[in-house]
Amino acid sequence: MAISAMNHFTVLTDDVPRTVHFYCNLLGLADGVRPDLGFPGAWLYAGDAAILHIVGGQAREKLKPGVIDHMAFSAKGLSETLAMLITYNIEHTCRRQTGTGIWQVFLFDPNGARVELDFSPDEVQTRK
Numbered sequence: 001m002a003i004s005a006m007n008h009f010t011v012l013t014d015d016v017p018r019t020v021h022f023y024c025n026l027l028g029l030a031d032g033v034r035p036d037l038g039f040p041g042a043w044l045y046a047g048d049a050a051i052l053h054i055v056g057g058q059a060r061e062k063l064k065p066g067v068i069d070h071m072a073f074s075a076k077g078l079s080e081t082l083a084m085l086i087t088y089n090i091e092h093t094c095r096r097q098t099g100t101g102i103w104q105v106f107l108f109d110p111n112g113a114r115v116e117l118d119f120s121p122d123e124v125q126t127r128k
Helices: 016-026 080-089
Strands: 002-012 031-033 041-047 051-055 068-076 093-098 103-110 114-119
Touching: 016 031, 016 041, 016 051, 068 080, 080 093, 080 103, 080 114
Parallel strands: 002 051, 068 114
Antiparallel strands: 002 068, 031 041, 041 051, 093 103, 103 114
16 A cells, blocks of 8 residues: 555534634635535635545534544555455454545554545455
8 A cells, every 4th residue: 555645634623613714714725515424514625625624513522622533645555455454453444435435444543543544436345
């Protein structure tokens, strides 16, 4: 597997409109297209790239200031990656994103940081 780019970061919030306002009005991102993922949120864009995902529906007491929920990378080699994760006994989840068909593989790094690897919808999943 080879990482090809940073995909996006996700921020958890109990106030989606306020968070969108902050990132758009103060930092210059643009509110853009987001598939219906079944929970409140927004995707904020820099040019054509949705680089910040905002996830709402969290209670204020569940939010931890300064903590990034997860980091996501665009990647290639879905089947090889899944085989490697199994070989090294790394717990992971693989699913297809609703609407886009992107393959998402979620796992944790050795420090407990959540990592998302995003693969093209054209890739073939030969392992689960």
